[in-house]
Amino acid sequence: MIYPFILKNFVLPLGSKLMGGGISKKIKEYESILSLQPSEIAEVQRKKLNQVLEYAVQNSPYYRSLFSDKNLPSSEISSYPILTKQNLRDKIDEIITVKETANLHQILSSGSTGPPSKVYYSSEELAIPRAIQLIWWSWADYEYGNSILQTGVNLNRSKEKQIKDFFFRTKYIEALKHNEEQILQELSSLQSENRDHFVGYASSLFLFSKVALDNEIKNVQFKSVISLGEKLLPNFRESIEKAFRCKVFDTYGSSEGLMVASQCKHGTYHIMSPHVFVEILDENGVEVKPGEIGSVVLTGLDNFTTPLIRYDIGDMAVKGDSGACACGLNLPHLGEIIGRSTEFIQTQNKKYITVQTVVRIMKFYPQIEQFTLIKKEDNSLQLQYIGSENLSEDIESQITKSFSNLYDEFFEIDFLKVNQLPRRKSGKYQLIMNLSQDSK
Structure with a gap:
């Protein structure tokens, strides 16, 4: 003391x-x-x-x-x-x-x-x-x-x-x-x-x-x-x-x-x-x-x-x-x-995908240990993830359908298994990356 x-x-x-x-x-x-x-x-x-x-x-x-x-x-x-x-x-x-x-x-x-x-x-x-x-x-x-x-x-x-x-x-x-x-x-x-x-x-x-x-x-x-x-x-x-x-x-x-x-x-x-x-x-x-x-x-x-x-x-x-x-x-x-504000993804119908939304969906898929949802400069979506094995087509389809059902619009998501998730220039981890917004 x-x-x-x-x-x-x-x-x-x-x-x-x-x-x-x-x-x-x-x-x-x-x-x-x-x-x-x-x-x-x-x-x-x-x-x-x-x-x-x-x-x-x-x-x-x-x-x-x-x-x-x-x-x-x-x-x-x-x-x-x-x-x-x-x-x-x-x-x-x-x-x-x-x-x-x-x-x-x-x-x-x-x-x-x-x-x-x-x-x-x-x-x-x-x-x-x-x-x-x-x-x-x-x-x-x-x-x-x-x-x-x-x-x-x-x-x-x-x-x-x-x-x-x-x-x-x-x-x-x-x-x-x-x-x-x-x-x-x-x-x-x-x-x-x-x-x-x-x-x-x-x-x-x-x-x-x-x-x-x-x-x-x-x-x-x-x-x-x-x-x-x-x-x-x-x-x-x-x-x-x-x-x-x-x-x-x-x-x-x-x-x-x-x-x-x-x-x-x-x-x-x-x-x-x-x-x-x-x-x-x-x-x-x-x-x-x-x-x-x-x-x-x-x-x-x-x-x-x-x-x-x-x-x-x-x-x-x-x-x-x-x-x-x-x-x-x-x-x-x-x-x-x-x-x-760059950690949002605006859908084609002007709705917003937020961090909370992604967590809400992904918690049902324990096969994915960590992930980042990316909106690329061409406005396409990609889910990069870390996991013990590649996702099956069925799981990929389920995840895509979860987003489509929640927002009541069509989504097409590309899935990519990686050893390390992307980070910002500062080195900080992000669950959502909006490259189409970052590039402006």
């Missing part, structure tokens, strides 16, 4: 002081805000939103130019245009509010839907998403001093991150090159020296759970598993919780550093509203009703260096309700996270 106390009260504050940013201070600030009543949290958000809007128009050449021939915009967020990923890539030098970037932190997006974009943070601004991450982990029963196994895309850890890994007892392993032998070695290590928490990409967590279940490894258990970076599919969650006998806590954010929402113990996605203003918009840019699907549009409330106002991150989600949650958090809710 001594080490957690030292880590929280001495190591973390000292590290914050030496490296700048003040993570400990930001944690306390946000914990204080989260203890407020719903109306008080909403007021904090409103004030921070007004500050960001005003600051952007006064200090960002991009936003100043948008209103140069008009009166300064009001605090009404709808008076600001949608910022697309292409806008951000093309206009970043005009969007930022400082002239000198040498002392700033640069964050690159994953580039999964095109060339990567970049945003800039000061040390103090960057401390906020890091503080929020630790708060989210506390919702998943993380305590200072707990040991962590974490998967990620880059093993070239900076000196700062290596120091963080050491003090936070984190073993960091690569997520993109897992094979069964490597996973078995890691699971064997966990049997002799277990870790308290497992953090990583959803597909990486799933592969670990699948190998554990297939090899009947039953003595690896965590306090919790924390999913990030990818869509957590229902079958992924089920497999992970079964293999490691603990709850999975899903987190949701943008690669530009905006921490959007995280699950509590009751499974509710709580929006970090003091940090980000979330809009769920329909095709006409109008806020959808609770329970409806729309595009996720974000306004960051803590980054004044790179103000992102009404930034369309390319995701779709269900708008949540405003009811209370039994966990006691007084934050608004986000409904189901659907995924990227």
Whole structure:
């Protein structure tokens, strides 16, 4: 019990002081805000939103130019245009509010839907998403001093991150090159020296759970598993919780550093509203009703260096309700996270095949271990799959008929058995790939 106390009260504050940013201070600030009543949290958000809007128009050449021939915009967020990923890539030098970037932190997006974009943070601004991450982990029963196994895309850890890994007892392993032998070695290590928490990409967590279940490894258990970076599919969650006998806590954010929402113990996605203003918009840019699907549009409330106002991150989600949650958090809710807009396939009759639909159909075919449904550039469909043997014509026919019956229209699907499923440029796994949309 001594080490957690030292880590929280001495190591973390000292590290914050030496490296700048003040993570400990930001944690306390946000914990204080989260203890407020719903109306008080909403007021904090409103004030921070007004500050960001005003600051952007006064200090960002991009936003100043948008209103140069008009009166300064009001605090009404709808008076600001949608910022697309292409806008951000093309206009970043005009969007930022400082002239000198040498002392700033640069964050690159994953580039999964095109060339990567970049945003800039000061040390103090960057401390906020890091503080929020630790708060989210506390919702998943993380305590200072707990040991962590974490998967990620880059093993070239900076000196700062290596120091963080050491003090936070984190073993960091690569997520993109897992094979069964490597996973078995890691699971064997966990049997002799277990870790308290497992953090990583959803597909990486799933592969670990699948190998554990297939090899009947039953003595690896965590306090919790924390999913990030990818869509957590229902079958992924089920497999992970079964293999490691603990709850999975899903987190949701943008690669530009905006921490959007995280699950509590009751499974509710709580929006970090003091940090980000979330809009769920329909095709006409109008806020959808609770329970409806729309595009996720974000306004960051803590980054004044790179103000992102009404930034369309390319995701779709269900708008949540405003009811209370039994966990006691007084934050608004986000409904189901659907995924990227490119993770939809539009049929000839203008209907949508979603991730949820594919999972619903494919769960009846255990012969297929993993799969990706692809809409190719010529608009034809192909199901690539991993399995112990080739599918029979009868099974292929059944799967095709399932899609046709569900959508009440004709489908023709090409089936291809592969050793490895395709991934995006970022290395992330996708259950649906819309190449006809990606190529635009």
